[in-house]
Amino acid sequence: MKIHPLWEDYPSLKTELERTLDLMETSINLANKEVENAILEMIHSGGKLLRPAYLFLFSQFGKKKDTQKTIALAASIETLHTATLIHDDIVDEAATRRSLQTIQHKFGKDVAVYAGDYLFIVCFKLLAHHVSSLKSIQLNANSMEKILDGELGQMDDRYDYNISVESYIKNISGKTAELFSLSCFLGAFENNAAADLSSQAKDIGLNIGIAFQILDDILDYSQNETTIGKPVLKDVRQGIYSLPLICAMTSHRQELMPYLDKKIKMSDEDTQKIYDIVKQADGITKARILAEEYTQKALEQLSKLPETKENTRETLIKLTTQLLNRQA
């Protein structure tokens, strides 16, 4: 069992995350052992488990803690996240993820479709068997709906040169931030935290999630430069225009337009050009400023949280600062 090295600094979280992986593992049972093993391998490939981690941290604000239920909720959310990753890999035709062959690459898209579907079901099953109220099943279902609405919203905005920063934020709020928000909220709510704390947790999770996704989109530009030597710009190739490009469009629209025609398959030279223009137009810098705004908002909200015996507030600030300043 491999846990991401990030958690070495957080020993009690590390234990809870390991128990989460254990529960996920025992919940996955397929007659098709090859596919079962591929799913288990993916689960143990060292993903960051950020959503479960935030869920555990916010559970510490609870007045009546239920560790077993909290682990089940964490497992359910990470299982949902894994399902969407498997399906994302079909859409992206990705060959590898976390240095492993993707399920779609190893077994074909047919198996990947059903393997992702199966994990959606495992997510339901974990909720259905470990949660004590229909209310929390409803909250989960509503959040999941927002996540898919965000994914499909992003699909709708592909190849749209005129996508606004607002539409971009709306899409990433759904496809990424909603699950962070749900994790923070459920951690607090399901452990009987005060109502206003659960509501704060939801807001904080949303801001963390938005900053996290903007940073991810920045890394799609900046990281390639340093680590691969040339820009990959996976999103742009699929017509998904993320924040650095959207920011660059305001001043360098004329220069960018010729490369953004959906009828033409993008060459490596095209993406190099796009990258150069985005950089020249300070698109990455401007995106960083917006990420920083959401980060600061989250940190400010975190600093107002009450004391706990586990010193949760400081742990949350440390983790969030670390996460939203990462370089890879």
Add this chain to the structure above:
Amino acid sequence: MKIHPLWEDYPSLKTELERTLDLMETSINLANKEVENAILEMIHSGGKLLRPAYLFLFSQFGKKKDTQKTIALAASIETLHTATLIHDDIVDEAATRRSLQTIQHKFGKDVAVYAGDYLFIVCFKLLAHHVSSLKSIQLNANSMEKILDGELGQMDDRYDYNISVESYIKNISGKTAELFSLSCFLGAFENNAAADLSSQAKDIGLNIGIAFQILDDILDYSQNETTIGKPVLKDVRQGIYSLPLICAMTSHRQELMPYLDKKIKMSDEDTQKIYDIVKQADGITKARILAEEYTQKALEQLSKLPETKENTRETLIKLTTQLLNRQA
């Protein structure tokens, strides 16, 4: 709103099925209106709505009926079925279904992946908001797990010349019969039918579902002959060996083997040859005998059901006889 003409003979069922479609429609809300419309179009394209129909019929054995809940359960099950159809169309690269363009063909597999995922969530949402107990959410989750296990089991058995009749029945029990079984069971159970009646309903649904899928697999062979003039054999082309072929293998293994090599893409001549051999080996006739066994078992079980004021038993026998003797 188009309801399959089959239901003209069953006016009260027709009304309930229309209400089911209404609820499905109001439960589907996406920012991406193009995809929303494609999903709604698919829902209103005249599918048979068999699973909801059986659910309504078995609800009539309930001692304390809850029509609103029953409609929600029916909508949830048909939504799940629609989700799997959208994903099946990705796997099959199907261009049309029920004379409409498939979502994968119209919008690409990316949209189809997320559209199917979205419907899984809607199914879950319907259950979460309309069902009164965690118990029935658990039953649904467990059944859904069997369905996906069946789909993945079938994937695992692709291109396996040695697949047994037992493995075939196991796979179709999961991928098809389980949802019939769940529908019959939930109809009874969720309306407070006697425990032994709910348990019978489950068995009956399983037998109907198995017979239904065998008949579908027979029609993949026999129907093509009469309606298209040449065999399409969609399943065989994908390495899925269904009952007519499995039955033919016992006597005509040598003749069939050369055409079943997965490394070779099957030509129309190959499928014509396979079809000829399967027919010559009485594969279709033998498959019909097994379908008939499951049909008879179901009809016998149905005939033992108690009287209801709606004359449910006779309706169930009429519908099941009609369904399992269909020619298309």
